[in-house]
Amino acid sequence: MSAMLRNTGCQSLHVSVFVLSERCLMPKKVGPCRGALPRWHFNPVTKKCENFIFGGCRENRNNFLSLEECAKACHTVPGMLLFYYIQL
Template sequence: MWPLKTFHFAILVAIVLVAITPAMAGTKALVNTPATSKEQKDSKCLLPKEPGPCRMRLERYYYNAETDSCETFVFGGCRGNENSFGFKETCEAACKKSPLTSKKMNPSTLKSLTSNTPITEKPTVASATSTTTTAKTPSTTTVKK
């Protein structure tokens, strides 16, 4: 009787992992790392929606490039592709075109909220970030007896 309970527990754990793993896949789009390039985001967002062969029926969001919006679809819980997000906000942050990047604004047309003076923008220079790695050396401790 004991192996049967263990088998049921293993099946339950597998079901939970299958449900959690796709939900966590969309969260990595929120992390803005220097290694993530614009091309990587665009290629992921241009993929078609992929419900996958499984039958869990999870509500997910995918980016529709034709409508420039994140839309819902039913995800089966396995396989699929990277154009699958757990939250609409995550999908929009990763894929939706920013209105500031699609339309060039003239800084002289921007007005301050507190006065009628135009806001002047200073050009920003992207600084090169260097990553340094430090090697960890094992430390030895002596124990007195």
């Protein structure tokens, strides 16, 4: 889960909370093998799917065959975007 704080210029604080699948928070894992397979992983820092070269073994679940598969698994679900207003 990540949060973003923003001052709206009013007497309130706007907090957005994005909930991601645990799978999408796993680090990119190239693996110890020496293959060169193009794959995609979700980067929780940039909040984007990024390509990388996978070695071919011992992957984790944040390893996708296509950009589309990564985006589908790791997008923020509209119903999961929460807004909180806190009176200052």
